[in-house]
Amino acid sequence: MIRPGATRSTLLAISLVFSAGATASWNNPYPASEAKANILYSAFRERPKTFDPARAYSSNEYLFIAQIYEPPFQYHYLKRPYTLVPLTAVSVPTPGYLDRQGRRLPPNAPAGSIAYSVYEIRIRPGIYYQPHPAFARDAGGRYLYQTLSPQDLAKIYTIGDFPQTGTRELVAADYVYQIKRLAHPKVHSPILSVMNDYIVGIREYADTLKKEYEKIAGGRDTGVYLDLTQFPFAGAEEVDRYTYRVKIRGKYPQLLYWMAMPFFAPMPPEVDRFFSQPGMAEKNLTLDWYPVGSGAYMLTVNNPNRQMVLERNPHYHEELYPAEGEPEDGPAGLLADAGKPMPFIDKVVFSLDKESIPRWNKFLQGYYDRSAVLPEGFDQAIRFTGEGDTEVSDTMKQKGIRLLTSVAASTYYLGFNMLDPVVGGYTERARKLRQAISIAVDFEEQISIFENGRGIAAQGPLAPGIFGYREGQAGINPYVYDWADGKPRRKPIEYARQLLAQAGYPNGVDPASGKPLSINYETPAIGPERKAQLDWMLKQFSKLGIQLVVRATDYNRFQEKMRKGDAQIYDWGWNADYPDPENFLFLLYGPNKKVGHDGENASNYDNPEFNRLFERMKNMENTPERARIIDQMLDIVRRDSPWIWGMHPKNFLLEHAWMSNTKLHNMANNTLKYSRLDPEKRAELRLAWNRPVVWPVVAVLGVLAASAVPAVLAYRRREREKRR
């Protein structure tokens, strides 16, 4: 018999369990205390390699350090085309030009007469660094943690273990120090090779530092501090407390873009000295892992195995949300915060989530505020309108999720090795062969099938938004497209076959062997998920009767083949460093060839006329004259077809209704400070979307209990029978 009291208790327990979800979400991965906090939640897929601003060069590293380090300039958040504006600098400087004798030249001096360009950058006074133990001093003004002994470090495991912190004002010398660090023998800055060509004396400076370092180090790997302030450098000098000067060879307007990247962010010498102390590296206390900046955020939790947390820098200088942008920005609500001090979000939590499915589901549950559109969730999230545009699906709309898109400043292409005797060369035969293949490889179809429409077919090397890129009929590649019905239309395959025949391969047959022309295709696309794409590529070539031999290898082998010029056709891509045509067209500049020069011109394309025009164009301001030269260059490369121009990918970003001020930017990385969110609205929606459903658990337990009953009964029956 069941006692009435027990029944009441059971019912009470069940009702409690079933109603528990009314006030809290059980699947919330964050502490309940953060439910209504002004925190942005995001994910990262792999641990960043380094946070050292002189070394970091990947998007997953910039995601963090761009919020922390402040170069002198930044990109305007809302204006297009991309425009540089001051960040810590007072203004974006106009360079002064000097001739070989050091005499001043007028601003309109011809590029050939300019021996040196001098950039004098004045930074704003009153900017302070984030709190950090490297700046901590005692009452007497002596640094607290610059001469640490092994005993002092015994109980130190993270930067947070230092009890005292300090700060100091940002000065021009910090920028000079960082430029010197680019030449440090242990830093391995990836842009040193580029800067060797421009910054005056940096190559010699690197040699000096190497010798001095070896002298000091005496064979030690860590705990060595090379005080760069002791070694003067003609390429970067402090003028006064708030002004510094950078001197480069010739004219190179693109330097300003480089100076908007973290490579040129300030580095206080005492921070470098602090991290160079013996015993620090052994505890992972290095600049690679603990960035120190003056930006809107500072890294307060650095656990690349689990979570990274950025928090508002309490010393952040005043920076106001921009008051002007593109005409559509106002109606889109992007100017609602104009003139308000940034940042708007107090804290940003990045959680390590390697797998895409959990990441996507957490976004749908409201636990990540933004998400890229993943292949697994594309059909669920996106639909195509009748006009071929994309919009969020009804399910997403009901949740208030918005879609933002932009064409990336990137290009993915198929390249021909111009050194190859079959597909390379500059004869009419070779051109026609490449043009025929360019027509046959239908990138519109590739974008539709494999990219879910996330991209546009390229008409040349320049991505949209880059100076020199032309929209409409003027911008099409006339060797591959016709202009019809107001849009580019790929030339028919019959025309490609004619070109192929004129190239000496009627129906794709190589007259020398009497067999189909066979071309090797080098690709780093390995793995079963890429098989469909490779099959598709085979089909494109088979349209011309050409036999494509896919030689898929890992990325290292692929790079090696490219360096040796051991390829016929290959696929590769390029993400722009800065929004200037020079950063795309240099990929086809002869002296930048991969073979023999180890440059980025993987096709080893070397057309003297193109080279001559490139040398003229690269140092020019964005003038109609420059646009005209770019047109000529594009015409040359389209005719020569060293690449099948491929596609420019489109970025898709989904964000929840509680987010605002988001505008995709292909160049700026320091965009977190502009973002705003409504924590109250988020908390309310999360609760509504994540009410626990308990009955299945009760049902499963019930079924398990019920299935145990026959077993118990059978056991008892057996035992009874045994006793008899």
Added chain:
Amino acid sequence: MIGYIIRRLLYAIPILIGVNLLTFALFFFVNSPDDMARVHLGGKRVTPEAIVKWKEDHGYNIPKFYNDARQGTGKFTDTIFYKHSVKLFMFDFGRSDQGRDIAYDISQRMWPSLAIALPTFLTGLLVYITFAMLIAFFRGTYLDYWGVVVCVVLMSVSTLFYVIGGQFLVSKLWHLVPISGYDIGMESFKFLILPVIVGVVSGIGASTRLYRTFFLEEINKDYVRTARAKGLSELRVLFRHVLKNAMIPILTGVVVVIPLLFTGSLILESFFGIPGLGSYTIDAISSQDFAIVRAMVFLGSVLYIVGLMLTDLSYTLVDPRVRLE
């Protein structure tokens, strides 16, 4: 017994040298130091000078096994293999090619691995033995027949299916626990419950079937018949006599994996966002970080050897006839 342990430890030295040698040869057969430098320096603007500098800094600019340019023992000691491997025997794992202290990373990551592996292991053992006992008890009946069929079905399903299915049902549809993530202290409970359940369920089929075989082998022996003849209940027979005697084959498989619990589970950790050691080695292979690969393979070998020794020792505990000499 002490002599036995010392002998086994001495045997372990050539095994570990062999493992190191093999790891080294396999790794450098696939990757050259130049490849490693390129991966670490990034995809853009990597110059030959930068590669040379990186190799110098990381000690990959000398010959792999034999340095002809040196004299005497230097021919062997001034090589990549010697410089990067000898310290391992002192458990000095050194620094990763990215510059992080490997021992520190291992010490940080082994606890989350243990947090999943230990409860999964213990709960699993309990569940598998119970189910196997139950099926063995009903041997020859429909319950036994269908139990084995269900076990075969369960063991035929990929672990990935259990992971994704578990996340879909429990986290996405029913909103009972977070889909992925990790925290420390009591907060970790809500993150661990689903991976532990998935870990246990995914192992039910294979383990239950295996243990059932062990139990059935024992259940027909004379001592079991004697126990029944004495009038003992079937539960007593199973748990007092059969289980104890079936422990030797069970221990063979179980004790050996105990030390390896530290090294975690790749799939569970990756999908549930647990920052353990499971994905540490795989990440290192994909980023061509030889220092981590070498350290993790060495650690895995040491733990495996320890596991085998523990297995031998455990025999003496469950079977008094076994003597280690």
